[in-house]
Amino acid sequence: MELTGSEILVQCLREQGVDTVFGYPGGCILNVYDALYKHSDEITHILTSHEQGASHAADGYARATGKVGVCMATSGPGATNLVTGIATAYMDSIPIIAITCNVAVSLLGRDSFQEIDIAGVTMPITKHNFIVKDVNKLADTVRRAFKIAKEGRPGPVLIDITKDVTANKAEYERKEPEQVKRITDSIKAEDIEAAVKMIEASKKPYVFVGGGAIASGADTQLNEFVHKIDSPVADTLMGKGAFNGTDPLYTGMLGMHGTKASNYGVSQCDLLVVVGARFSDRVYGNAKKFAANAKIMQFDVDPAEINKNIKTDASIIGDVKVILEKLNEKLSQMNHKEWITEVKSYEESHPMTYHKGVLTGPYIIEKIYEATHGDAIISTEVGQHQMWAAQYYKYKAPRQLLTSGGLGTMGYGLGAAIGAKMACKDKLVFNIAGDGCFRMNMNEIATATRYNIPVIEVVVNNHVLGMVRQWQDLFYGQRYSQTVLNDRVDFAKVAEGLGAKGYTVSTCEEFDNAVKEAIKLNIPVVIDAQIDKDDKVFPMVAPGAPISECFGEEDVAEKFGR
Structure with a gap:
C-alpha cells in the first residue's frame, strides 16, 4: 500500500515492537508528529521538557529492558540537544534510535532556517547514522538501523530524515524484524x-x-x-x-x-x-x-x-x-x-563504613535499599551520590542500576528514571541526584507530573559540587573554585511548583519517613536530603596510582598530613 514517509516511519516502529517514544516536536518533524497523533493508541509519546531529557529517557528505557529506546527531535537545535544523550549511550553501549528531521533536500547546504548537519555532528558518537533523502529507502533504513543498534556490541544509531521525505509517498509492505544473531563465529x-x-x-x-x-x-x-x-x-x-x-x-x-x-x-x-x-x-x-x-x-x-x-x-x-x-x-x-x-x-x-547517627549519602542509599527490599530500579546522576549508590545498594539482578558510566553525564538520571518507569510500571524507580545535577535536569519533574509518572527523586544535597570539591580538598590545596552552591534555591518548593510532592529533610528520622510516604503516595516526589558539605566517598585511589594503594578516611591524615 502507498503511504507517506511519516506513516512508513510509524509503521516501521510498530514492526520493531516500539511502544513508547520520547521527544519534542518542531517545524521539520511536524509530519511525523501528525502521523504519531493518528497512532497514539499504539505508540505512546512522552513529551519531555527538553530534548536532552528525551534522549536520556530513551536510554533509561533501553537499559531497564534490553530493548531499543527511541527518541526524536526536530532539526537544528532540537537535533543538537540530543547529542549529549546520544554520546552517553555510545560510551555505555546502549541501543537507542535517535530520529531527527531536517530541512527539505532542496534546502540542504544553504544555511536554511534550523538546518544542521546532524549526521556529521554525531558521526563520532554513533554506531552508525543515516540521512534519508529518498522516501523509497526509508523503510529499509529504519529496519537496518534497529538491527545495527542491537547486534554485536549495542549502541546508538541516528536517522535524519528530510522533511520532504516525510511528506512524499512510497509503497510500504510490512516485514517481520530480522533476527539479530549472537556473534559466535569468532569463538574458537x-x-x-x-x-x-x-x-x-x-x-x-x-x-x-x-x-x-x-x-x-x-x-x-x-x-x-x-x-x-x-x-x-x-x-x-x-x-x-x-x-x-x-x-x-x-x-x-x-x-x-x-x-x-x-x-x-x-x-x-x-x-x-x-x-x-x-x-x-x-x-x-x-x-x-x-x-x-x-x-x-x-x-x-x-x-x-x-x-x-x-x-x-x-x-x-x-x-x-x-x-x-x-x-x-x-x-x-x-x-x-x-x-x-x-x-x-x-x-x-577493611569493611565499608560511614558515620552513624547523622544523615549521610551512604545512610540514604542503605535506607532506600531497605525500603525497596533491594528490588527497585535505581538511576543516578554523576558524582559522589553515584558512587554511594554503587557502593551501598546491593544489586541482585541485571538492569537495576541505570547510570552514565563512560561519559559521566550530569543531568542524565531523571530522564533515565522516567524512561525506566514507562518501561517497568510495576517497579519502584528512584533517581539519586546531587544538588548540582538536579539543577541541570529539574525541568523533567514537569514531564513526570504531566503524565503522573511516579518516580522518586532523592537529592543528596550538600550545597556543593561534591566530587569536584573532594578532589579540590585532597589534591588542590582546598581551593574550592566555583564548587560552592550555597544559595537560596528551595528544591522542595521547586518540586511543588512543577506539580510534584516535595520534602526537605535533614535527619535520619525525617528521611526515613519521607521515603516511606513517597512509596505510598505513588506520585512524582522530590526529597531534598541535606547532608554535610565535606562528606567524602571512600575508599579512593588517587589518579594515576595503582589500585592497591586505595585509601579510606582513616588514611587521610597520614597520606595528606591532615
Whole structure:
C-alpha cells in the first residue's frame, strides 16, 4: 500500500515492537508528529521538557529492558540537544534510535532556517547514522538501523530524515524484524581449550564483570561459571547486577572508588578473568601496576577492546553468554577455599563504613535499599551520590542500576528514571541526584507530573559540587573554585511548583519517613536530603596510582598530613 514517509516511519516502529517514544516536536518533524497523533493508541509519546531529557529517557528505557529506546527531535537545535544523550549511550553501549528531521533536500547546504548537519555532528558518537533523502529507502533504513543498534556490541544509531521525505509517498509492505544473531563465529575451540587450561591451573582466580555481561543476558551463565571455578567477583559500575550483589563471593566494585577487598584481591590474584569489561582508566588506575601478579584473560564481543588499555595473556572474542556456556560445559567443579578466605579477610579488616547517627549519602542509599527490599530500579546522576549508590545498594539482578558510566553525564538520571518507569510500571524507580545535577535536569519533574509518572527523586544535597570539591580538598590545596552552591534555591518548593510532592529533610528520622510516604503516595516526589558539605566517598585511589594503594578516611591524615 502507498503511504507517506511519516506513516512508513510509524509503521516501521510498530514492526520493531516500539511502544513508547520520547521527544519534542518542531517545524521539520511536524509530519511525523501528525502521523504519531493518528497512532497514539499504539505508540505512546512522552513529551519531555527538553530534548536532552528525551534522549536520556530513551536510554533509561533501553537499559531497564534490553530493548531499543527511541527518541526524536526536530532539526537544528532540537537535533543538537540530543547529542549529549546520544554520546552517553555510545560510551555505555546502549541501543537507542535517535530520529531527527531536517530541512527539505532542496534546502540542504544553504544555511536554511534550523538546518544542521546532524549526521556529521554525531558521526563520532554513533554506531552508525543515516540521512534519508529518498522516501523509497526509508523503510529499509529504519529496519537496518534497529538491527545495527542491537547486534554485536549495542549502541546508538541516528536517522535524519528530510522533511520532504516525510511528506512524499512510497509503497510500504510490512516485514517481520530480522533476527539479530549472537556473534559466535569468532569463538574458537582452541581459545576455549586454552582458557580452560589457564583456569584449571589457577590457584587464585578473580572474576571481573562489566556491562557486556548484562548486554548479552549472561547473568545465569556467569553465576554458574563463578561458582564452578569458586572465585571471588568484582564488577564495574556498568556491570552492577550481572552477578548477584548479595552472593558471598561478591566483593564489590573495582577501581577508583572500589572496595579495598576488590582492589587488594585483584592485586594479589594469579588469574583475572574479565567478562564484558573494557578496562576504563577509573578501573585500572596505573596500567603498568594493574593486577601485576596475574595473567589476564578477557572475554568481549568487540575485538577492539582486547589489548587496548591493558595487555592480556589470552582472550576470546564473541558473545560472552555463549563463551560462558562453552566454558561451563568443559570446566569441572573447583575449590579455592584458602583463596576465598584470604579475600574475605580483606573484607573483614577493611569493611565499608560511614558515620552513624547523622544523615549521610551512604545512610540514604542503605535506607532506600531497605525500603525497596533491594528490588527497585535505581538511576543516578554523576558524582559522589553515584558512587554511594554503587557502593551501598546491593544489586541482585541485571538492569537495576541505570547510570552514565563512560561519559559521566550530569543531568542524565531523571530522564533515565522516567524512561525506566514507562518501561517497568510495576517497579519502584528512584533517581539519586546531587544538588548540582538536579539543577541541570529539574525541568523533567514537569514531564513526570504531566503524565503522573511516579518516580522518586532523592537529592543528596550538600550545597556543593561534591566530587569536584573532594578532589579540590585532597589534591588542590582546598581551593574550592566555583564548587560552592550555597544559595537560596528551595528544591522542595521547586518540586511543588512543577506539580510534584516535595520534602526537605535533614535527619535520619525525617528521611526515613519521607521515603516511606513517597512509596505510598505513588506520585512524582522530590526529597531534598541535606547532608554535610565535606562528606567524602571512600575508599579512593588517587589518579594515576595503582589500585592497591586505595585509601579510606582513616588514611587521610597520614597520606595528606591532615
